[in-house]
Amino acid sequence: MSTATKTLGEQLDSEVRKIFREAWKTRDGQKVLESEDIQLGNHAVKLEGTVLYADLDGSTNMVDNYKPEFAAEIYKTYLHCAAKIIRSEGGQIVSYDGDRIMAVYIGTSKNTDAARTTLKINYAVSEIINPAIKDQYPRDNFDVKQIVGIDTSNLFVARTGIRGSNDLVWVGRSANYAAKLCSESSYYPSWITGDVYNSLNDAAKYGKDSRNMWSSYWWEDRQITVYRSTWYWKV
Secondary structure: OOHHHOOHHHHHHHHHHHHHHOOOEEEEOOOOOOHHHOOOOOEEEEEEEEEEEEEEEOHHHHHHHOOHHHHHHHHHHHHHHHHHHHHHOOOEEEEEEOOEEEEEEOOOOHHHHHHHHHHHHHHHHHHHHHHHHHHHOOOOOOOOEEEEEEEEEEEEEEEEEEOOEEEEEEEOHHHHHHHHHOOOOOOOOEEEEHHHHOOOOHHHHEOOOOOEOOEEEEEOOOOEEEEEEOOOOOO
């Protein structure tokens, strides 16, 4: 039976079984990838990477209680600042998802670069975006709240989807943990795992007065110690 004469269910069954049956072909990667760098079959690239998720907090409440134009402005200003800072620190943006942005860092300074990014995003929100909101909308008592999660691990990068509509999936602990850390309290806008913290250089760990910018926290969700911060780094 040709593909053209199969029902959609039969086509899906055939493709699913093919994916599970085929052996994976992998290679080591030295750069953050684009979808065109990997074939659609069971091909993947393995690399060591640090994943950063930056996410707006309270966006559901915002879209329920504010005009869509205002919500769109918050989305645009936050994602614009986050994206510019990520790129300035050597991160590669790999996806946008509504009010969230995902980036990957590689190289010997990837953890320090990512940690400095979250501190700079906190600065942009506190000292640029929120003051601009108050100037433009003095009658509204609205502050942007956000949270950034960061972890580092080995990553298994594969291409998913169908021809003409596909993207990369980043499989690994760091992608999962970084996203889950964004569910913690936005009172601390910056969250990193112990593996990230232990690799930071002193400039990304201590303030000018030699105080540690990060405090330890027992992450009940994963039963590990993580670190969080309210500090910011001037852009």
